[in-house]
Amino acid sequence: MKGTPPVKRALFEEDHEQFRELATEFNTREVSGKYAQWEKDHQIPREVWQSAGENGLLGLAVPEEFGGMGIDDYRFRVVLDEEFVRAGHLAVALAFHLHDDLVLPYLLAYGSDELKAKWLPRMVDGSTITSCAFTEPGAGSDLRAVRTKAVRDGEDWLLSGQKTFIGNGAFGDAAVVLARTDAESGRATESSFSLFMVERSEGYTNGNPFDKMGLRASDTAELFFDEVRVSDADRIGEVGQGLRYVKEQLPQARLAIAVAAAAIGTASFDQALEHAKNRSTFGQALTQYQNTRFELANLKTESHVTQTFVDQAVLAFNNGELDAHEAAEVKLWASESAKELSDKALQIHGGYGYIMEYPIAQSFTAARLLTIFGGTSEIMRETIGRAL
Ligand SMILES: Cc1cc2nc3c(=O)[nH]c(=O)nc-3n(C[C@H](O)[C@H](O)[C@H](O)COP(=O)(O)OP(=O)(O)OC[C@H]3O[C@@H](n4cnc5c(N)ncnc54)[C@H](O)[C@@H]3O)c2cc1C
Structure with a gap:
């Protein structure tokens, strides 16, 4: 291990x-x-x-x-x-x-x-x-701007639109899709959206996997829906409740990213410590320099703090007590922390840190996603700030 x-x-x-x-x-x-x-x-x-x-x-x-x-x-x-x-x-x-x-x-x-x-x-x-297909070229942070639409056609729905940045999108078999079900009524409201489980079938296509800076083995792609026939039995929950459902599930979505972020922060510290012990300059190991020891001490302490916060949120979630605002706090903290820790741990690696075969380069590029996806840090701050 x-x-x-x-x-x-x-x-x-x-x-x-x-x-x-x-x-x-x-x-x-x-x-x-x-x-x-x-x-x-x-x-x-x-x-x-x-x-x-x-x-x-x-x-x-x-x-x-x-x-x-x-x-x-x-x-x-x-x-x-x-x-x-x-x-x-x-x-x-x-x-x-x-x-x-x-x-x-x-x-x-x-x-x-x-x-x-x-x-x-x-x-x-x-x-x-499976994939979770919410984001569109014109709707990332602002999901109310989603334009993909589902229109009734007898017992079924016809789904048309475009999604982007969809994980498992190129090789996945089905996606939970957020779509407008009142596209004819102009401006979207809270009850304009519904969720569907959409299986790959005629009219459901994808772009090539994006050339991402990290996490490259996971395929992330655009999805295109051209009048894809979706059975009403594949509608998830009530018509018009899609946005409410998305909000209700935010605690788990945010917590999950915080969990990964804490793990990446800890791994970054581990990777920096191992490198510092094994690498010598000017005739001594990097750990002999007070600056390196101080940096490692900071990494260790911050990863410990983050882990403690995340663990507390996991227990709260298990008890059904983690609300979307608290989940925003833990996602904000842990993802920003992973970004900072992996950056500092990379610095300790010198040039080796910039080479993708070194685990720290993988940690760094993975951490960079976490303050963006699943709601950006700015949106987390907005969420937390508005609830004060
Ligand atoms: C690798 C990767 C995988 C992804 N996987 C998925 C997936 O599987 N499914 C899916 O649905 N989506 C996925 N996403 C999309 C991701 O969730 C969005 O990129 C993210 O929500 C931000 O949306 P955006 O890119 O449109 O940025 P924008 O919304 O355009 O934001 C751009 C900048 O403006 C800031 N900003 C926007 N609005 C405000 C505001 N009101 N106040 C202050 N600042 C603001 C943002 O914080 C950001 O810094 C993925 C993205 C990436 C990069």
């Missing part, structure tokens, strides 16, 4: 540590040694999803009646995320995060039994890879 053990934490129990071993074995067996090629291909092979499914690593929260294990303790998702980050397989963490933290909660919370029976078993066994 790479890196030092995380700081002492009261968060986990025996079951979580056993699950950690499973996640570590999966990383070693299925990902290590292959990941660099996936980064070049911009793709995580489908077999890996299926193997993750067989090993019980997908759809953790899915109830047993729909093929899952019904794990509603979020600490298991935390363990999984941490192990992917610790092993340096950051893009796998992102790809599975989209499937489990962004798509799944909508199906579980608002899907009909018919919808759940159709989609959940396929998500659990990894045979269906």
